[in-house]
Amino acid sequence: MMDNGARSITCAATVSPVPANAGIGPRADIGPRAGIGLRAQHHLEVLSDAPAVAWFEAHTENYFADGGAHVEALGRIRANYPLSLHGVGLSLGSTDPLDTRHLERVRRAVNRFEPELLSEHLSWSSVGGRFANDLLPLPYTEEALRHVSSRIAQAQDFLGRRILIENVSSYLQFECSRMPEWEFVAAVAAESGCGILLDLNNIYVAARNHEFDAQRYLDAIDPRAVQEIHLAGHSAVEFEGQELLIDTHGTPVCDAVWNLYRAAQRRFGDVPTLIEWDTDIPALEVLVAEAAKADALRAEAHALAA
Amino acid sequence: MPSLRELQSGVMRALLDGEPDGAVPLIAARGIAPKHRLDVYANNARTGFIESLISSYPAIRRLVGEDYFRRCARGFHARHPSLSGDLQPAGTKFAQYLSELHGDDEFRYLSEVARLEWLIQETLLAADHGPLDLAKLGLVLPDDYDDLRFHLHPSARLFASQYPCVSIWEANVGSDAEPEMMDLGAAPDRVLLVRTGGQLKCHRLSHGEFRFLRSVQAGERFVAAVESGAARSEADVAGDGETRTFDAAAALQRFVLAGVIVDFQ
Numbered sequence A: 001m002m003d004n005g006a007r008s009i010t011c012a013a014t015v016s017p018v019p020a021n022a023g024i025g026p027r028a029d030i031g032p033r034a035g036i037g038l039r040a041q042h043h044l045e046v047l048s049d050a051p052a053v054a055w056f057e058a059h060t061e062n063y064f065a066d067g068g069a070h071v072e073a074l075g076r077i078r079a080n081y082p083l084s085l086h087g088v089g090l091s092l093g094s095t096d097p098l099d100t101r102h103l104e105r106v107r108r109a110v111n112r113f114e115p116e117l118l119s120e121h122l123s124w125s126s127v128g129g130r131f132a133n134d135l136l137p138l139p140y141t142e143e144a145l146r147h148v149s150s151r152i153a154q155a156q157d158f159l160g161r162r163i164l165i166e167n168v169s170s171y172l173q174f175e176c177s178r179m180p181e182w183e184f185v186a187a188v189a190a191e192s193g194c195g196i197l198l199d200l201n202n203i204y205v206a207a208r209n210h211e212f213d214a215q216r217y218l219d220a221i222d223p224r225a226v227q228e229i230h231l232a233g234h235s236a237v238e239f240e241g242q243e244l245l246i247d248t249h250g251t252p253v254c255d256a257v258w259n260l261y262r263a264a265q266r267r268f269g270d271v272p273t274l275i276e277w278d279t280d281i282p283a284l285e286v287l288v289a290e291a292a293k294a295d296a297l298r299a300e301a302h303a304l305a306a
Numbered sequence B: 001m002p003s004l005r006e007l008q009s010g011v012m013r014a015l016l017d018g019e020p021d022g023a024v025p026l027i028a029a030r031g032i033a034p035k036h037r038l039d040v041y042a043n044n045a046r047t048g049f050i051e052s053l054i055s056s057y058p059a060i061r062r063l064v065g066e067d068y069f070r071r072c073a074r075g076f077h078a079r080h081p082s083l084s085g086d087l088q089p090a091g092t093k094f095a096q097y098l099s100e101l102h103g104d105d106e107f108r109y110l111s112e113v114a115r116l117e118w119l120i121q122e123t124l125l126a127a128d129h130g131p132l133d134l135a136k137l138g139l140v141l142p143d144d145y146d147d148l149r150f151h152l153h154p155s156a157r158l159f160a161s162q163y164p165c166v167s168i169w170e171a172n173v174g175s176d177a178e179p180e181m182m183d184l185g186a187a188p189d190r191v192l193l194v195r196t197g198g199q200l201k202c203h204r205l206s207h208g209e210f211r212f213l214r215s216v217q218a219g220e221r222f223v224a225a226v227e228s229g230a231a232r233s234e235a236d237v238a239g240d241g242e243t244r245t246f247d248a249a250a251a252l253q254r255f256v257l258a259g260v261i262v263d264f265q
Helices: A040-049 A069-078 A100-113 A142-159 A181-192 A200-210 A214-220 A255-268 A284-305 B004-017 B034-056 B058-064 B066-079 B094-102 B109-125 B134-138 B142-147 B165-172 B207-217 B222-230 B234-238 B248-257
Strands: A006-009 A035-037 A056-059 A083-086 A117-121 A124-127 A130-136 A164-166 A195-199 A226-231 A235-239 A242-246 A273-275 B150-152 B157-161 B189-196 B199-204 B261-264
Touching: A035 A284, A040 A069, A040 A284, A069 A083, A069 A100, A083 A100, A100 A142, A117 A142, A117 A226, A124 B004, A130 B004, A130 B034, A142 A181, A142 B004, A164 A181, A164 A226, A181 A195, A181 A214, A195 A200, A200 A214, A200 A226, A200 A242, A200 A255, A214 A255, A226 A255, A242 B034, A255 A284, A273 A284, B004 B034, B034 B058, B034 B066, B034 B109, B058 B066, B058 B109, B058 B165, B066 B094, B094 B109, B109 B157, B109 B165, B109 B189, B109 B199, B142 B222, B150 B207, B157 B165, B157 B207, B165 B189, B189 B207, B207 B222, B207 B248, B222 B248, B248 B261
Parallel strands: A035 A056, A035 A273, A056 A083, A083 A117, A117 A164, A164 A195, A195 A226, A226 A273
Antiparallel strands: A006 B199, A124 A130, A235 A242, B150 B261, B157 B189, B189 B199
16 A cells, blocks of 8 residues: 655654753853763753753764754753853864865854854864874874964864864874974964864873873963863773873773863963763763763862862 | 975875975974974874874774774874864765775775765754644645755655665664674665654665655655656565566655655745
8 A cells, every 4th residue: 555644753863852041041151160972972962951051062063964953952062051062073284275165064054053162173184185184193293283284274264263282192193203292282372373272191002102291291381371261081902011091082081181180270270171982972971970070079189279 | 484384285295195305304303303203293283183083983883893994094183184173074984095095895885884974964064954844735736846945854865786785784883782794685774864852763765755855855746756656666576576666656655744844946
């Protein structure tokens, strides 16, 4: 028999009705309280339960679509919470021409969601038109410094606002590097005028993998440039008995990174902090608890300082 | 010292083409061989790409099983790497790739199901649009209808296949139950996918309705779309055993009320 009627198919596009009282009132700016990374599996819970989260950070590319459930959900979440948009795909360090189609989509997302903070990575992910869609480290050379700084400036001009640039984890170092990573990061911020999103887990992972002192890294960064801090978890793999830390964002923040966070409080003061979790994503309450831990550590650090 | 361009080209060949020889000398060894260090990134690139395919093609993954899906996805990644900083379009050519692999065997239907899954992705991510403004249509004189060009909802996608792909998709998505055996010779698909009210809807179409909507989607005038709908073809008779006549007024009403036809000029 021919079924001539429309059939509704169960799928991810379904959005449950949200109670009219959802939300936490008018949104405030992003303050020093820790926010959490927003992932699609938590959209409905955030919309229906309005959890007490200080702010959310969303991956810009996940909301590139013209419409649909995710874009709609972020619009509604954004109405109730401060928001940061965090890009992973602009490939700022690539020697390919800057991808203006991608930038145009970032601009559309910025116009749509009006984020308080906007960030990308100090890395490259494409060359010759092909993308690895990963955050690949640059060689720390004069050429790379000039190149990536001018690209960041170009992106800022296009978007009409300052962006924050995040330091990445790395599993290799290039022989041709002529300066330590921290000098490179500081110089890029100075040259391009961008802010710095300091990922403490990434610093820790790089410090362990490349055997440097993470504190030296913090000491090299201008406190006025740091406008956001990321905290996340990592994993370890072994190659021929040698350990390599991998930035999986799939575990709780480790004690060593919490210690680095204490040190960062002393140097950078009250800066918006974000808990990131991207693989094996746990229940929302686990993320909320990590954010609360960051808030407690920050309060303790500032009480000690006072 | 290599230029930044040379360095990036060498590393990308290691990550995407499995050719690390150019990149290895650029990387400090210090305990772990450069090849292993590059492998971590190559694995990340592949994993992210395959995760994107998994989210776009849940029914294909279910149909072929985890192992074969991953093998297929690796082959596809090697042939059609990501060309964008956003992974969403990564699976654009997956149906075509499956048809190259299985164009002549009993798994021919896989590429058709993949084509349907990609259209579903497009439907889910397309722009929103409200229903047609009936008051605005009411102002059009009956004599002027012929020249109207109706617009379909931005999420509308037409899909026809000799296989019952929609039923196969439904049986393999959103349920953990073991799907029943399916008759691949069952009624072929002629459907319109659309997202209205946040829901994916699948409208089954007669041949006439399919041709009518295809004309509308192509931007043809209403009179031409109606002619397409009414044109007889062997399929109208042979397809499901009965002869249908195309009722343009009924079709227009149906697709306006369903939020499929949303505007006109």
